[in-house]
Amino acid sequence: MPRDVLIVGASAAGLATAEALRNKGYDGRLTLVGDEARLPYDRPPLSKQVLSGAWQPERVRLRDDQAIDKLDAEFQLGRRAVGLDAAGRKVLLDGGERVAFDALVIATGVTPRRLPGDDLEGVHVLRTLDDALALRADLLDRPKVVVVGAGFLGAEVAAVARTMGLEVTLVDPLPVPMRRQFGDMIGKLVGQTHSDHGVALRLGVGVARFVESAGRVAAVELADGTKLDADVVVVGVGSTPATDWLADSGLVLGNGVECDAECRAAPGIYAAPGSAVSRRTVEPVCAGRAAPGPCEPAG
Numbered sequence: 001m002p003r004d005v006l007i008v009g010a011s012a013a014g015l016a017t018a019e020a021l022r023n024k025g026y027d028g029r030l031t032l033v034g035d036e037a038r039l040p041y042d043r044p045p046l047s048k049q050v051l052s053g054a055w056q057p058e059r060v061r062l063r064d065d066q067a068i069d070k071l072d073a074e075f076q077l078g079r080r081a082v083g084l085d086a087a088g089r090k091v092l093l094d095g096g097e098r099v100a101f102d103a104l105v106i107a108t109g110v111t112p113r114r115l116p117g118d119d120l121e122g123v124h125v126l127r128t129l130d131d132a133l134a135l136r137a138d139l140l141d142r143p144k145v146v147v148v149g150a151g152f153l154g155a156e157v158a159a160v161a162r163t164m165g166l167e168v169t170l171v172d173p174l175p176v177p178m179r180r181q182f183g184d185m186i187g188k189l190v191g192q193t194h195s196d197h198g199v200a201l202r203l204g205v206g207v208a209r210f211v212e213s214a215g216r217v218a219a220v221e222l223a224d225g226t227k228l229d230a231d232v233v234v235v236g237v238g239s240t241p242a243t244d245w246l247a248d249s250g251l252v253l254g255n256g257v258e259c260d261a262e263c264r265a266a267p268g269i270y271a272a273p274g275s276a277v278s279r280r281t282v283e284p285v286c287a288g289r290a291a292p293g294p295c296e297p298a299g
């Protein structure tokens with residue numbers, strides 16, 4: 001039985017893991033490391049109630065102080081894991097500190113996919129509460145918004161921005177919004193609903209580049225040469241597993257940390273489902289591993 005559990009990623013999955021361990025009677029040391037400086041909060045309202053201003057930011061917290069205290073866990077917030085020594089059972093943090101563990105849970109979720117040149121002022125991604133607050137502040141006094149990506153996130157941001165009375169264009173290289181999620185029929189209905197509410201749709205054409213003026217985004221140039229004036233751009237083009245810090249760990253990384261059916265990536269090392277995991281049946285654990293890694297041969 002481990003006496004020292006380290007969870008990397010202090011968001012929904014990290015918190016749920018910590019709570020489940022305590023509820024199951026684990027009374028050893030519990031540490032959560034998270035690169036955001038905030039206690040765990042709920043992301044779904046960020047693109048809805050927080051962006052629209054209907055909710056104050058504090059409302060997204062997943063647990064109050066009392067529940068956090070009861071967890072009896074050490075939160076190391078604002079600390080980024082930058083490496084894993086799986087054989088030596090240590091996680092390396094930014095700043096050089098090494099945190100030892102008996103068991104590790106990887107709950108680092110996903111990170112937004114970026115587009116070339118999207119680091120311009122006025123171009124936003126939306127993943128964190130700080131992202132949501134920065135985007136809202138920008139939307140409040142800037143009328144022309146281009147949303148790149150007509151998936152869930154892009155469609156939600158477009159709807160909220162339109163509700164705020166802004167001039168919104170939704171751009172996607174696919175011909176139908178939310179096609180990957182819902183297929184053509186439902187996607188067309190979603191597109192029609194956006195049009196009915198005054199969102200301009202530019203579908204079937206991708207982004208060529210962001211046009212800058214005085215250090216800030218001024219337009220989005222599409223692949224067909226069209227230029228869309230933009231005061232604010234939101235890039236919602238999907239996400240990738242936040243596994244960069246595990247690159248040299250020896251764990252098998254595919255579309256996430258590859259695990260067996262029990263979410264085990266290696267003995268004593270687990271990844272939370274739904275975020276950093278791409279399920280793969282590995283029987284016995286680590287069979288078929290090509291490269292030397294942290295796993296001992298099964299049996």
Ligand SMILES: Cc1cc2nc3c(=O)[nH]c(=O)nc-3n(C[C@H](O)[C@H](O)[C@H](O)COP(=O)(O)OP(=O)(O)OC[C@H]3O[C@@H](n4cnc5c(N)ncnc54)[C@H](O)[C@@H]3O)c2cc1C
Binds near residue numbers: 245
């Ligand atoms: C704007 C928005 C709206 C959404 N709306 C919905 C919705 O309506 N319905 C729905 O079902 N889902 C929605 N989702 C998705 C949902 O929020 C995620 O499924 C959920 O957040 C996954 O939780 P998680 O704990 O697995 O990962 P995450 O929430 O991604 O948390 C991972 C945490 O680990 C941290 N981290 C990453 N790398 C490191 C590192 N190296 N060191 C330390 N910490 C690290 C991250 O900063 C983050 O705090 C939405 C997501 C967003 C961003």
